[in-house]
Amino acid sequence: MPETQHEVFPKDPRKTYGLMELVKGTSPMVDKGPEDTVTSWPRLLILEVLLMLGTTVLLLVWSYLMNAPLRELANPDVTENPAKAPWYFLNLQELLLHMHPALAGVIIPTVMVILLMAIPYIDRDRRDIGVWFASKKGKTLAMWAGVYAFVLVVALVLFDEFVRVRSLVSNPWWMPGVVVPVGIILVLSVLLYLIIRRWRPNTREVLVGFFTAFVVTYIVLILFGTLFRGLGMRLIWPWNMPPGGLSF
Amino acid sequence: MNRLSALLRNLRNSRVWTSIFRSGYPDNDEKRSLVMVNSLFLHLHPVKVKKNTLRATYTFGLGIIAFFLFLVLVVTGAWLMFFYVPSVERAYTDIQALETAVTFGMLMRNMHRWAAHLMVLTVFLHLCRVFFTGGYKHPREFNWVLGVVLWVVTLLLSFTGYLLPWDQLSYWAITVGTNMIGSAPFIGDPVRLLLLGAKEVGEEALIRFYTLHIIILPLVMTILISVHFWRVRKDGGLSSPEEGAAAVEREGSKNA
Numbered sequence: 001m002p003e004t005q006h007e008v009f010p011k012d013p014r015k016t017y018g019l020m021e022l023v024k025g026t027s028p029m030v031d032k033g034p035e036d037t038v039t040s041w042p043r044l045l046i047l048e049v050l051l052m053l054g055t056t057v058l059l060l061v062w063s064y065l066m067n068a069p070l071r072e073l074a075n076p077d078v079t080e081n082p083a084k085a086p087w088y089f090l091n092l093q094e095l096l097l098h099m100h101p102a103l104a105g106v107i108i109p110t111v112m113v114i115l116l117m118a119i120p121y122i123d124r125d126r127r128d129i130g131v132w133f134a135s136k137k138g139k140t141l142a143m144w145a146g147v148y149a150f151v152l153v154v155a156l157v158l159f160d161e162f163v164r165v166r167s168l169v170s171n172p173w174w175m176p177g178v179v180v181p182v183g184i185i186l187v188l189s190v191l192l193y194l195i196i197r198r199w200r201p202n203t204r205e206v207l208v209g210f211f212t213a214f215v216v217t218y219i220v221l222i223l224f225g226t227l228f229r230g231l232g233m234r235l236i237w238p239w240n241m242p243p244g245g246l247s248f
Numbered sequence: 249m250n251r252l253s254a255l256l257r258n259l260r261n262s263r264v265w266t267s268i269f270r271s272g273y274p275d276n277d278e279k280r281s282l283v284m285v286n287s288l289f290l291h292l293h294p295v296k297v298k299k300n301t302l303r304a305t306y307t308f309g310l311g312i313i314a315f316f317l318f319l320v321l322v323v324t325g326a327w328l329m330f331f332y333v334p335s336v337e338r339a340y341t342d343i344q345a346l347e348t349a350v351t352f353g354m355l356m357r358n359m360h361r362w363a364a365h366l367m368v369l370t371v372f373l374h375l376c377r378v379f380f381t382g383g384y385k386h387p388r389e390f391n392w393v394l395g396v397v398l399w400v401v402t403l404l405l406s407f408t409g410y411l412l413p414w415d416q417l418s419y420w421a422i423t424v425g426t427n428m429i430g431s432a433p434f435i436g437d438p439v440r441l442l443l444l445g446a447k448e449v450g451e452e453a454l455i456r457f458y459t460l461h462i463i464i465l466p467l468v469m470t471i472l473i474s475v476h477f478w479r480v481r482k483d484g485g486l487s488s489p490e491e492g493a494a495a496v497e498r499e500g501s502k503n504a
Contacts, residue, residue: 037296039280063358074419083420105428120389130489
């Protein structure tokens with residue numbers, strides 16, 4: 001080593017070892033040593049007990065403040081208006097208003113469940129395990145996919161309520177019932193994919209976009225069915241909800 | 249005070265106590281391991297967990313909360329069964345009596361109802377959490393599939409319980425719901441008939457929903473939860489960013 005160059009790590013003549021070099025990357029021992037784990041007793045168990053206590057307190061307070069609903073005795077001759085499914089199925093019931101019942105009640109949910117199950121077999125890249133939204137790009141993408149789904153679902157529901165697809169095409173029955181809704185879903189999915197592609201995402205990030213769009217659609221449709229559907233399942237404001245219009 | 253602590257010490261050294269609690273209070277790492285391994289309930293947990301998986305903002309505890317809600321539902325549900333007969337003549341009046349004449353009846357019914365709603369919500373949020381943190385990836389693919397099935401079973405459990413009070417809300421909700429099933433091509437009508445046991449929602453439907461709700465679906469749920477937990481352990485605990493980092497090292501950087 002030339003004399004003029006500054007010695008960063010001077011050798012100590014008393015030592016038989018010395019720091020040779022700093023390199024990037026991790027040594028084989030990083031994250032495998034005992035310092036990265038803690039004993040489940042008490043660290044994990046305390047958290048579990050706290051969660052259980054918290055849940056119990058929440059349930060007790062909620063149950064103290066609010067009673068479970070009980071209406072009049074079931075009467076097959078008097079139809080409830082609106083007659084609503086439990087709130088977690090109101091997204092399907094909302095679809096029912098816009099397409100053929102087989103599509104809304106059975107085919108779309110079945111396809112969605114199968115698609116959800118297929119996710120790990122489509123995205124097999126393990127490099128972003130444990131990272132929320134996969135990456136910064138994934139986060140941006142999720143946000144825009146959410147906005148996209150929100151705006152379009154709201155627009156479609158309003159369109160079908162006030163303009164009505166059936167007033168534009170009514171014959172044959174499968175045009176408004178099957179072809180139009182399936183066509184819209186497919187076109188909007190392809191469009192979402194084309195928009196997402198601008199970010200040059202990997203498979204996981206594409207899935208993040210689509211999953212977010214699914215979750216937003218799922219929730220928005222539940223909210224429509226729960227809060228914005230009144231007599232005859234017509235759109236109304238929540239504050240005009242007829243008594244008994246809430247399904248929980 | 250001294251006599252009390254002596255008494256407690258004697259109790260903890262007694263044959264009965266040591267026959268139940270084998271390893272003593274876990275105040276060192278060896279005993280902290282033994283306490284987990286020696287207990288049926290605790291041995292579902294590993295002796296040690298990754299620090300990263302304990303972060304509140306990683307899991308939000310949603311899986312544990314969902315499981316705990318299931319336990320609450322089993323306990324309150326079994327209690328409700330003492331006061332409920334699933335027949336068209338008695339179901340509704342039994343619920344009325346439960347609310348007015350049974351000690352803590354209203355409270356228990358409320359807890360069962362709200363815990364059910366909360367569980368539907370929590371399970372869905374748990375599913376979202378696992379998706380957004382990439383927890384479904386190898387080797388956890390099949391546990392994700394089981395998770396999706398557990399979500400569907402949760403919905404079915406809630407749906408079958410919905411009919412039992414036999415009021416207008418439950419009657420018409422189940423009518424709407426089963427009509428949707430009935431609209432499926434080819435299999436819709438037979439499945440609807442199988443569920444309702446008749447053309448309309450009535451006594452047959454009530455007893456079928458009751459049986460599904462109190463024994464068949466909880467049994468399915470319990471088995472699936474067991475497999476779900478077992479696989480969490482077998483797949484190396486909860487997913488964590490360390491696995492991602494290790495994969496980056498093996499397979500190259502993320503942007504490659």
